[in-house]
Amino acid sequence: MMRFTKLYAPSTKEAPKDATLPSHIFLLRGGFIEQLGSGLYNFLPLGKRVLSKIQAIIKEEMDFAGAQEVALSFVTSAALWQESGRYNAFGKELLKFKDRKDNDFVLGPTHEEAMLSLVKNKITSYKQLPLHLYQFGLKFRDELRPRFGLLRCREFLMKDGYSFHSNEEDLGREFDLMHKTYSRILERLGLEFRAVEADSGAIGGSGSKEFMVLAKNGEDDILLCENCDYAANVEAAKRAKKTCDKQRPEANYASKFHTPNVKTIEALADFFKIDEFYTIKAVVKKAIYENESKLIVFFIRGCDELCDTKAQNACGALELINAEENELLDASLVPGFIGFIGLKNVDFYIDCELENEKQMIMGANEKDYHLIGIDVMNLNPERFKDLIEVKENDSCIKCGGKLKRSKGIEVGHIFKLGQKYSRAMNANFLDENGKSVPFYMGCYGMGVSRLVAVAVEASFDEKGCIWNKTLAPFVLEIILSNPKDSKAAHFANALYENLKKQNIEVLLDDRDERFGVKMNDFELMGFPYALIVGKGLENNELEFIERKNLQKSVINADEALNFLKDLL
Amino acid sequence: MMRFTKLYAPSTKEAPKDATLPSHIFLLRGGFIEQLGSGLYNFLPLGKRVLSKIQAIIKEEMDFAGAQEVALSFVTSAALWQESGRYNAFGKELLKFKDRKDNDFVLGPTHEEAMLSLVKNKITSYKQLPLHLYQFGLKFRDELRPRFGLLRCREFLMKDGYSFHSNEEDLGREFDLMHKTYSRILERLGLEFRAVEADSGAIGGSGSKEFMVLAKNGEDDILLCENCDYAANVEAAKRAKKTCDKQRPEANYASKFHTPNVKTIEALADFFKIDEFYTIKAVVKKAIYENESKLIVFFIRGCDELCDTKAQNACGALELINAEENELLDASLVPGFIGFIGLKNVDFYIDCELENEKQMIMGANEKDYHLIGIDVMNLNPERFKDLIEVKENDSCIKCGGKLKRSKGIEVGHIFKLGQKYSRAMNANFLDENGKSVPFYMGCYGMGVSRLVAVAVEASFDEKGCIWNKTLAPFVLEIILSNPKDSKAAHFANALYENLKKQNIEVLLDDRDERFGVKMNDFELMGFPYALIVGKGLENNELEFIERKNLQKSVINADEALNFLKDLL
The missing domain is CATH 3.30.930.10 (Bira Bifunctional Protein; Domain 2)
Known part of the structure; x- marks a missing residue:
């Protein structure tokens, strides 16, 4: 319960340039x-x-x-x-x-x-x-x-x-x-x-x-199953093991193949005319620990992406940063041709979906060569970790349903x-x-x-905030169109005092400002309801506005108090 | 509303050694x-x-x-x-x-x-x-x-x-x-x-x-007039100018007098057979400023004491600390014989009650000599500041009534x-x-x-805190003497649930502890009232205790609920 002339709420037309999100803009501006x-x-x-x-x-x-x-x-x-x-x-x-x-x-x-x-x-x-x-x-x-x-x-x-x-x-x-x-x-x-x-x-x-509160500007990506209640942050999401119905290549174990300039997964799949599913991608990161830093290679399926958070958890680093090409060369890694067979003096992890996979293709640790017919087995089980980023349309680990991606804000x-x-x-x-x-x-x-x-x-439009009744700083704003109109002022004040007595959180805009300024502030600050006391009062009419949809209706001045008591 | 078995209130018998004040001891122990x-x-x-x-x-x-x-x-x-x-x-x-x-x-x-x-x-x-x-x-x-x-x-x-x-x-x-x-x-x-x-x-x-909340362990000394509403922190207290009906000495202006080894005000008054009122005391402090520190002499009446806060305000220092004798000597000051006449290269201030005083005695800035017949006039008015500590029985500046000293805590x-x-x-x-x-x-x-x-x-006794109803964490503790006594337990629980429904802040001590332990905690934690549900219940009797005076009374078990509802 407050009069706007007393309220400290310095609203502005402009928000600072670095404010890009509605909440940032409207909370500052309002x-x-x-x-x-x-x-x-x-x-x-x-x-x-x-x-x-x-x-x-x-x-x-x-x-x-x-x-x-x-x-x-x-x-x-x-x-x-x-x-x-x-x-x-x-x-x-x-x-x-x-x-x-x-x-x-x-x-x-x-x-x-x-x-x-x-x-x-x-x-x-x-x-x-x-x-x-x-x-x-x-x-x-x-x-x-x-x-x-x-x-x-x-x-x-x-x-x-x-x-x-x-x-x-x-x-x-x-x-x-x-x-x-x-x-x-x-x-x-x-x-x-x-x-x-x-x-x-x-x-x-x-x-x-x-x-996670669902909001289109959310910082977090979450995956929700279309079919069951499974929901996960992309950093932790799991999926049913990916399968592929395209033909699997066949070759003798670890045959070396000359693949000149074939440095990407796309080029590799194209070279062998196979699906990327059957290739193994090497992603090199620099892992920062408390007292050291080192390169680590993460092997995942060619069609997958590395999830940084999972990779960081896998190797227990404080932070993972991108590795520069010269750092790879210093560590005797061959960019574009890295594989886990014959890899020396470098730690590596393999995505667990690759465990026991057969007939895969990956780098030979030698420029312009890949190995084909690789079986991913007989490796230390500690090497296998969940490393990949689950994507939209992957299958739910609980029910096999389709996963959908959404944006959320962690609260x-x-x-x-x-x-x-x-x-x-x-x-x-x-x-x-x-x-x-x-x-x-x-x-x-x-x-x-x-x-x-x-x-x-979670609730705004292009004009400002839209508070619900539970959270609104005031549930109702009475807007006195023209404070010099003494009859309207008298009515608005009496109504305000009456609502105050009912413990209704009401704000009376009694400022000596143009009506447009008052409406803009109402829309920006986003109180759930406004009641406009203006010229209509001569005909015993008030205008009632719902902030949510900006829908207007006319109510009878005599019935205003009861109408509001019922509503609020 | 809570059960003691759920409450986290780890009480102890001993308080740490550095805790000397009741609030410190009881809040920690409780x-x-x-x-x-x-x-x-x-x-x-x-x-x-x-x-x-x-x-x-x-x-x-x-x-x-x-x-x-x-x-x-x-x-x-x-x-x-x-x-x-x-x-x-x-x-x-x-x-x-x-x-x-x-x-x-x-x-x-x-x-x-x-x-x-x-x-x-x-x-x-x-x-x-x-x-x-x-x-x-x-x-x-x-x-x-x-x-x-x-x-x-x-x-x-x-x-x-x-x-x-x-x-x-x-x-x-x-x-x-x-x-x-x-x-x-x-x-x-x-x-x-x-x-x-x-x-x-x-x-x-x-x-x-x-x-200031009045409390005997207060950190602050305050002076209260017996007669009017004047009240002041000793750091800011003023008084009506002090007078003395003892005889004033007489001598020619600034006569130098040999006063061998007379270094204190007491000795000086005794030497001249006069009241200390007619002597001027020099107090030397080291004043700390942002970029320097220097000695400053404060002159006050021999019968007064310097108020450190006032002295600090007078010279605008960040802090005043005591000056060592060798620092005085380095500044060519003569300890025991300092006066403002002939004082060189040292800043000084004089208490404003000394302004225009006549026939005073003070140090001559020369070992074993004092000046007599000093008139405190023709000095820069900026030198005169309120410097002295007002004492009990000094006169109120507003009404002349007697000032009394008390202890307070600033809140x-x-x-x-x-x-x-x-x-x-x-x-x-x-x-x-x-x-x-x-x-x-x-x-x-x-x-x-x-x-x-x-x-x-403001409210404790030797056993612990004594909270009033407004501040008490719980207004009532129901003490179940013996939780194994199922009839008593049933009664206590029912009463507790009933009081909860009335929104009365009640704590039920349902712990499996000796009765003495429960009583000690009640007294230490200091809830306003306790109701003991014990053997008396067989005769339909409960014991009711008021924490304030530890007075006990017996109430009828059937009437307990209404009794408590009325009281709380």
Whole structure:
């Protein structure tokens, strides 16, 4: 309940050039947020109202699920991160600093270590388990390229929860409960979402699910089965093993064949008149580790693409970057003709779909030569990893149905961490038999400030935001066309005061501005409904506008209060 | 509403050795908070519940006063602090760091600069004023000696508000409104407090008031008039000019007198058989500035003490430290015999109560000599400053009544900043005449996390915290004496479920622990009331305990629900 003349919502016509996404543009232009540096944002009153509403819903559902709210220090001792091994492993996104006494600290980008250290030596028996603690906490991740406004910024507000269990099954129960809880939160927020299989990344653990809000400008690619409920981030998607009904070539094992200048898979398939399915492609990457970097070759089917995240997980690197041709030559690799037979002093991995494949064609590690009739067998099983990127129209691993590709924005991620952190940090409890066991741990994150932007990505038009009633900073705007029209002003004020008494979140645009300016702000800021008090009042008529479709209707002034009370 | 078996509240018998204050000891022992480093604390569920209640009350009152909530980035660009000149002036408490791209940032210890930069170029006309924006934000101050738990920690939660006005009078109106608002907040929290005159410190501005909660362990000394409403922090207290009815000595102007070994005021008064009132004391301090440090002599009446804060303000130093004797000698000062006549190459200030005083005695700047018959006149008026510490029984500057000394803990501080920051940062608006004028600004801080500890300092006994109903994490604890007594367990559970339905914040101690352990936790954690369900139930009797006075009474089990509903 507020008058626009009092509200601090400095709207603008132009957005900064680097703003390309609707949420970024409209939230800045509508005066919801303000940028104060790369990846750093202030929430202005409109933005803060939306943020608080999201936070309140998350809190209700987390409390309902039995989690307990805490508030952990944002500034975290570096020692905890050294203990878990993530102080270096987290990379440059971890912001490190020293205090006046030269002690090392980090600005927590996530709080697994801090939360584990909190319960360590306090929770000592299985009888005290399970336990789920959560917080709404600031996080800082020093992104290399902060962008897209609130979607990829450096300081942000997150709901992060951490649960502790005496066994794997109980962790599974909590994981399922959080699956339900997150689903209920997103339903209440009015967002269309999918829970998808995900890569666990730097957080780690034995399994995770991402909650993706479907939005055409989403950063993430997800694959959804047309037939069943299978859904996965492309980084983690699996498929039923690919098959090919084209004829398989035949040759004696590892015959060497002269293939002058045949350096690409396309050229190779064309040369042998076979399908790319029967060729093996070598992709060379430079893997960065904490104290070294080295070239690694990934072998996949010629018709597939390497999935970088899977490749990185396969070799356990902190990061994979492209390898330059001269680096290949320095390592005695022959670009265009690399194969795993006769490969020397270079680590390699093979996509698991190639295991036991026969009659394949691949490079001979010699310029202008390929080997044909290759059987992919008798290799160390550790070499075989899931490396390939699942594509649209690949077959679902669960039901064989067709996979469809879609865009999503990650808003939540839940993890079964298992004993990864508790082992590293020696955080144990005594089980029923008096045996000391590391906690089974889960963690559950939801991007609270990010959800403000996601809600816009999920609902906007070319004029601005379209908030639903749950998230809108105000559900109704009364627009007084001409504040100098005293009869209209009197009516609008009385209605405003009446609605205030009903606790309806109403904004009265009482500014001395042109009507067009007021309408533009209404459309940009995207309150669900507007009621225009203008000249029509002489005939006892008001104009009612629904923001969603900008549909207008005329309502009787005498019935306005009851109409609005029913609606809101 | 919670069962103790689910609650994470790890209470302990012992507090760490460095915990000396009740709030520090009981909040740690009761599992409200946990220390994770010097001046860094985590809020556990009980502490977070209290914190949230305080925050909710502050929010209600701030919104009621027309302020609008925002949320500013904690990580703040160093450039803003350089612009205001505080980047260096704030000293080592300002935590500075660099991001991965080597840009300079600070962790905001306060947000005047950030808030001013937010409205700058957005609020351009007097028509858009006044405006008051506030937030609940983390702050970081890298204290040299963090101590006393939440009372002097490094990372803390603060409510900080900033208002902008087109003239001094309107700033005064908002300042008075915040005076009322803060008073109402503290009344609602159930705390006894005084609004006192205060030193404005590093924040600056033309006037400020501190809100002090009275508590015997308070860090601050405050002076309260017995007769009128005058109240001031000792750092800012004034008094009616001191007088003395003892005989004034008489001598020719500046006669030199041999006073062998008379180095103290006491010895000097004794030597001349006069009251210390007629002597002038020299106090030498080393003043630290941004780029230099130097000795400064402060002259005050022999019977007075120097007030360090006033002395620091007088000379505009960043810090004052004690001067060593050899430093005095290096500066050609004669310890024990310093006076302002013939003082060379050393800056000095004189307490304003000495201005125009006659027939005083002071050092001659020569070993074993004093000057007598000194008239303190014809000196540069800039030399005269308020330097002395007001003491108990001094006279009130407003009414002449007696001042009494008391202990307080600062919980809020409101400032009339005037144009200090807006001038430095060139933040202007156009006034009624189209003239560009720097904003008149106010700022208003309240220590939210600090209030959790303050509430304990204001209400505890030797056994633990004593929360009032407004702040208590739970208003009632039902203690089930023996969970194996199935009849009692049934009764306690049913009552608990009933109270839950009434939205009464009840905790059910259903732990399999000895009764003594449960009672100790109740007393330590300090919920307002306990209801014991024990053997008495056989006679339809329950024991009811009020935490405040530990008074016990017996109530009829059948009437328990109605009794509690009425009470809570």
